[in-house]
Amino acid sequence: MRYGAYCAECRKLGNLKCEGCELNITWELDTAAADALTLFADVQAQVKTVGKQILGLDYGALFQVADVYCMEVTPAIWRYIKAIEEEVFNNGKH
DSSP states (O other): OEEEEOOHHHHHHTOTTOTTOTTOEEEEOOHHHHHHHHHHHHHTTOEEEETTEEEEEOHHHHHHHHHHTTOOOOHHHHHHHHHHHHHHHHTTOO
């Protein structure tokens, strides 16, 4: 899957494809990474907590959303989910 980002200047000018822009940023994601990002985006507010402390994602919700998408949570997707979760909820601190 191919994703891209565009700069504020291109947004302001309406050049949403950043055609010819030197700041055009694109990157390739493998399918597992793209699927993990999709799942995470849809369940990021569904978390397990103790008091006010976030422990992590509600994995039951994650698997339910995966079912809606008819998506199998493969080991590769699971590893991406765990990495994203670590970065978002623990700010990369171990």
